[in-house]
Amino acid sequence: MSCWETIADYGLRSIGIGERVLPREGYTLCQQFTLIGSGMIWNIYFGVLALCSGFFLATAVALGKASTNPVLQKASAWFIFLFRGSPLFIQFFFAYFLFLTLKPISPFFNPFTSAWLGALIVLFLNTAAYSGEIFYGALQSVPKGDIEAADAYGMSGWSRFRRITWPTMLRLAWPAYTNEAIFLFHATTLVYFSGFPAWQQRGDALYYANFFADKTFNPFVPYPILAFYFIILTLLIISLFGLINRRLNRHLPQDVRGKMKLKLNVIR
């Protein structure tokens, strides 16, 4: 079987298209590259959707934590503490068994016990909490002069937020937010190890890498392949976020703008 056939058979295996049975023998490099790559579809699905939806909740939570209303303030602070203070792994387990308990109550909860929705909700809330804290920090360091200038121009309320506060907040938060995006994509690998079943062996990249490591008892091939895919993904994220950063700072003079000084932390 040539490599093209393998790609045709297993390229979209993780979403249920192509050959049903996973390879039973050979475990060639081509098979490993194709299947692990096909698993990346799920990592990207979880990461992109959670990031896009989490962004809005994160803004809301950051505003809530910075607000003067004590109820909103406490609620947002607790939300952030709850999701930042506990391991994501335990959050996945808890959510899965919670949905499992709710399932007999109403068929409405059926899709929640499968990874594509249940795990997505956990990731959405988790990233909203982490980015909410980042945005809150940025909101606190918006220069006082910017707000005063806006006041002097007669802006207030929504238009001041939309045109001055929010863009400045994003500009300040962007390097840290890039970091959060990278870690969110890394966190997506936990999904299929935390209770959520991989239905019909449709799993993510780590699920297949683990499958090959178990079958061949040789970790030195599948895990470096996984690492290769993730390094490419990380580089993609960095360049994409760099482009957005350039747009955010387009009003600045060329020499000040420079490149995004990514203070890339290794830890979340």
Added chain:
Amino acid sequence: MFSFCVDPASLDGLAWMACYLTTGKHMAIYTSLFTVLLLLAITAPSALIFGFLGASSARSPFPPLSWIGKAYIAIVRGVPDIAFFLFFVIALDQLFEWIRHEIKCPDWEADIWQGNDFVVCDIAKLPLGNAPQWVHETYGFFLAVLTFAIVFGAFAANVLYGAMRAVPHNQLETAESYGMNRRQVFWRILVPQMWVFALPGLSNLWMVLIKATPLLFLLGVEDIVYWARELGGSKTARFTDYPHGDWRMWYFLALLIFYLLFTRVSEIVLDKLMLKLTHGQATLAGEAQRKAAA
């Protein structure tokens, strides 16, 4: 455990709960809480040592050594840490067995990777096939600790590398002008001063380390996640004196609360420590303390 627990079927309410929560298996989950604490107590210092080695080799003047250090720091950034956990546990195990194999059975002809199996001679197996259960468990735990130390050592190396560069350069130049050599400057000037710069990063790392402990479950150690799944699953009256439905949700809720409390306590302690360390330092925070006192 209690004297009234002889016939659980006749109990109800609080008494039933008291007996249920003190069964032998529940003692195992409480012990596994200590496994987590033990892991943290061993991993934190060993990760710090790995980190220190990584950071000092990254700033070494000898290029190959500094490449190794920088690669060690950089590699964990692009790849999910859970992949490292899964990788190192098997890789380290095979490495140890292979080394023992080379030493103990030098006249072994066959290949080590035979098709889809990893085969070493019997006396090179780790732990030995006839070893008691506790040896197997300890060996597993040891591998897990080593894996944690390697992965978190890379994180710590990054923090310490940054802290070493944050120490004001004048301090090092002054030391050199006093006639100290490289080694003396490193040990007498750089290392004592870098900790206050490293502490914010290290406390962040401690939080991440706490939150990584449930991953022990993936490394095959019988930890709290394992026991929560075991004990929480529904039990019928045939197999246990304490039948109940699917309670796994509540067990994981308890774990969630345990971790939240743990994080909160760590936060408070680390804040106190930072306050102590910044006292009298020539940094913004130290200056603020001085002004507040005056």
